[in-house]
Amino acid sequence: MSLSTKQSAQSGGQQSGRRFVYQDDELLDKGFDWHQVKRLGHYLKPYSKQILPVIGIMMVVGALTKLLNPLLIAYAIDHVLREGGSHYGDMTLLAQCVAAMLALYVIQWAANNYRIRFTNKIGQKVIYDLRHDLFRNIQSLSFRFFDKRPAGSILVRITNYVNSLQELFTNGVVNLMIDCVQLFGIVFILLFYNVKLGTAIIVTVPIMFLVSTKLRVMIRRSWQVVQTNQSRINAHLNECIQGIKVTQAFTQEKENMAFFEQMNTDNYKAWNRAASLNQAFHPIIEVTGAIGYCILFWFGAYLIQQQEITVGLLVAFATYIGHFWEPINRLGQMYSQMLIAMASSERIFEFIDERPSVAEAANAKILPTVQGNIELSQVEFEYEPGRPALKGINLNVKAGQSIALVGHTGSGKSTIINLLCRFYDISNGTITIDGHNVRDVSISSLRSQIGIVLQDTFIFSGTIRENIRFGRLDATDEEVEFTAKAVRAHDFIMQLPQGYDTEVQERGSMLSMGQRQLISFARALLADPRILILDEATASIDTETELKIQEALKTLLAGRTSFIIAHRLSTIRGADKIVVLEHGVIKEQGTHEELMREMGIYHGLIQAQYRFLREVG
Numbered sequence: 001m002s003l004s005t006k007q008s009a010q011s012g013g014q015q016s017g018r019r020f021v022y023q024d025d026e027l028l029d030k031g032f033d034w035h036q037v038k039r040l041g042h043y044l045k046p047y048s049k050q051i052l053p054v055i056g057i058m059m060v061v062g063a064l065t066k067l068l069n070p071l072l073i074a075y076a077i078d079h080v081l082r083e084g085g086s087h088y089g090d091m092t093l094l095a096q097c098v099a100a101m102l103a104l105y106v107i108q109w110a111a112n113n114y115r116i117r118f119t120n121k122i123g124q125k126v127i128y129d130l131r132h133d134l135f136r137n138i139q140s141l142s143f144r145f146f147d148k149r150p151a152g153s154i155l156v157r158i159t160n161y162v163n164s165l166q167e168l169f170t171n172g173v174v175n176l177m178i179d180c181v182q183l184f185g186i187v188f189i190l191l192f193y194n195v196k197l198g199t200a201i202i203v204t205v206p207i208m209f210l211v212s213t214k215l216r217v218m219i220r221r222s223w224q225v226v227q228t229n230q231s232r233i234n235a236h237l238n239e240c241i242q243g244i245k246v247t248q249a250f251t252q253e254k255e256n257m258a259f260f261e262q263m264n265t266d267n268y269k270a271w272n273r274a275a276s277l278n279q280a281f282h283p284i285i286e287v288t289g290a291i292g293y294c295i296l297f298w299f300g301a302y303l304i305q306q307q308e309i310t311v312g313l314l315v316a317f318a319t320y321i322g323h324f325w326e327p328i329n330r331l332g333q334m335y336s337q338m339l340i341a342m343a344s345s346e347r348i349f350e351f352i353d354e355r356p357s358v359a360e361a362a363n364a365k366i367l368p369t370v371q372g373n374i375e376l377s378q379v380e381f382e383y384e385p386g387r388p389a390l391k392g393i394n395l396n397v398k399a400g401q402s403i404a405l406v407g408h409t410g411s412g413k414s415t416i417i418n419l420l421c422r423f424y425d426i427s428n429g430t431i432t433i434d435g436h437n438v439r440d441v442s443i444s445s446l447r448s449q450i451g452i453v454l455q456d457t458f459i460f461s462g463t464i465r466e467n468i469r470f471g472r473l474d475a476t477d478e479e480v481e482f483t484a485k486a487v488r489a490h491d492f493i494m495q496l497p498q499g500y501d502t503e504v505q506e507r508g509s510m511l512s513m514g515q516r517q518l519i520s521f522a523r524a525l526l527a528d529p530r531i532l533i534l535d536e537a538t539a540s541i542d543t544e545t546e547l548k549i550q551e552a553l554k555t556l557l558a559g560r561t562s563f564i565i566a567h568r569l570s571t572i573r574g575a576d577k578i579v580v581l582e583h584g585v586i587k588e589q590g591t592h593e594e595l596m597r598e599m600g601i602y603h604g605l606i607q608a609q610y611r612f613l614r615e616v617g
């Protein structure tokens with residue numbers, strides 16, 4: 001994190017006094033990096049055959065118009081308009097010169113039009129390819145990757161950073177080449193027609209370039225501060241809207257408002273600073289350009305007196321330097337754009353190069369349809385070095401058995417499930433399913449045989465039908481409805497305005513917790529996995545829904561090996577085996593009756609639950 005970001009994050013924290021601290025994405029500040037240029041160039045490679053002819057055409061057209069027009073003007077002044085010129089007063093020749101100039105402008109306009117259309121198309125294709133690579137790789141990454149990064153920062157890379165490359169690829173690259181060629185062409189002509197005057201003008205170029213580049217970099221940085229402020233405002237808005245119910249319930253509106261006001265003021269100040277710098281840019285560049293003109297006219301007039309050049313040539317030179325500043329100015333802009341592109345692409349490639357921490361073996365086999373016998377042997381695991389989450393886990397599960405995982409919060413229940421699905425790889429020991437080591441089989445063949453119903457049921461935007469069909473995309477409408485009936489979801493679905501075709505809002509906010517659970521049961525049942533993992537919801541639901549869920553569970557679990565992170569007494573009691581975890585170690589395992597007789601941790605947990613229910617009751 002850069003110093004300024006640290007400061008801004010800290011100031012964000014101080015403003016609130018307590019609550020809101022948003023981690024800003026790092027400021028994009030990078031030097032020029034050839035490695036990144038090469039990698040970006042790689043994305044242009046497939047289109048190089050199309051780009052090169054365009055650059056060729058533009059160079060010819062640019063040379064014709066930018067380089068020939070001033071010479072035509074010089075010719076007209078020296079030969080037709082100047083007293084004593086070889087064709088003095090020949091109006092036909094003058095008209096021909098003007099017609100030729102006009103024709104050159106028309107050619108330039110047509111070519112520009114073509115270039116813009118073409119570069120837009122190529123630019124969009126490159127951006128398409130980049131987004132494609134980025135999204136494909138992010139989807140394949142393991143949980144460890146997402147554990148470390150907030151969703152916002154991933155989003156920024158896919159949207160903002162890729163967008164910031166858009167301008168570079170749409171116009172930048174082609175313009176850069178054309179500008180360079182035109183600059184060399186002009187320099188050549190200036191030196192060819194008069195070395196002394198040409199050199200005097202060219203000397204001003206580095207000054208102009210430096211001033212323009214320096215200013216652009218300052219402007220870019222100040223806009224980045226604006227951007228950072230705006231993303232912080234967005235993060236705050238997002239959090240406030242998502243948490244509006246809690247805010248209103250705890251009457252924290254004033255606190256939110258004060259924090260927002262502070263951020264809004266910061267943003268206002270940053271924007272003003274950036275806008276003032278922006279406004280200063282053109283006058284400063286114009287003053288620098290004017291110095292060039294002064295040198296030209298002062299030194300040019302001296303050379304005319306010495307009869308080294310003609311008036312026409314001086315006018316032509318003046319036109320050339322007009323054409324000169326334009327590409328130099330653009331090159332300055334391009335340089336600033338390149339710096340942003342360097343930083344953006346570095347972040348983008350970081351994600352594209354990231355490999356899943358859970359890697360598939362090169363010779364991974366397809367896991368055949370399993371019975372569901374599972375064995376964990378001496379399993380050890382840690383999320384972070386030195387903090388073991390599971391230690392020496394031994395567990396034998398027969399096909400069709402249901403296992404209830406119980407234990408205090410943080411004891412390692414979810415971790416066992418994460419390892420079974422290979423969301424993480426174990427540090428030591430083995431996990432086998434029907435004798436196949438999970439590390440030796442392909443990840444998709446493993447996960448496709450495991451169904452997961454999480455406590456925080458994820459409902460995607462779309463219809464109820466589509467949400468259930470997520471379990472098996474080729475399921476027919478009849479199969480979808482059949483499974484919904486089996487898990488007792490059909491009745492409430494039919495009461496919705498459009499039944500199965502009702503659009504659920506984002507994350508199923510129009511559905512109750514219990515209804516969302518039933519939909520996720522239907523989804524899991526449709527997938528018909530041999531192994532089922534269920535994280536039971538802890539939220540209390542009404543007795544009728546509770547009964548429905550219990551019945552649905554019976555249908556769902558029948559004949560499958562299941563692991564349930566169990567909270568309800570009824571589920572725990574009904575399990576074939578109860579596994580009690582504490583600090584990542586299995587402390588007890590057995591049936592309800594066996595464990596109650598042991599009078600150990602399980603007995604304590606159940607007694608506590610009974611006491612709680614009695615008190616609540």
Ligand SMILES: Nc1ncnc2c1ncn2[C@@H]1O[C@H](COP(=O)(O)OP(=O)(O)OP(=O)(O)O)[C@@H](O)[C@H]1O
Nearest residue numbers: 147383384389407408409410411412413414415416
């Ligand atoms: N992604 C993670 N990164 C780092 N540590 C983690 C991560 N997930 C869990 N842990 C840690 O691993 C330990 C076991 O966590 P786990 O989620 O398995 O507990 P749990 O028994 O399922 O708890 P709960 O009942 O609260 O869901 C805890 O100490 C937890 O802090």
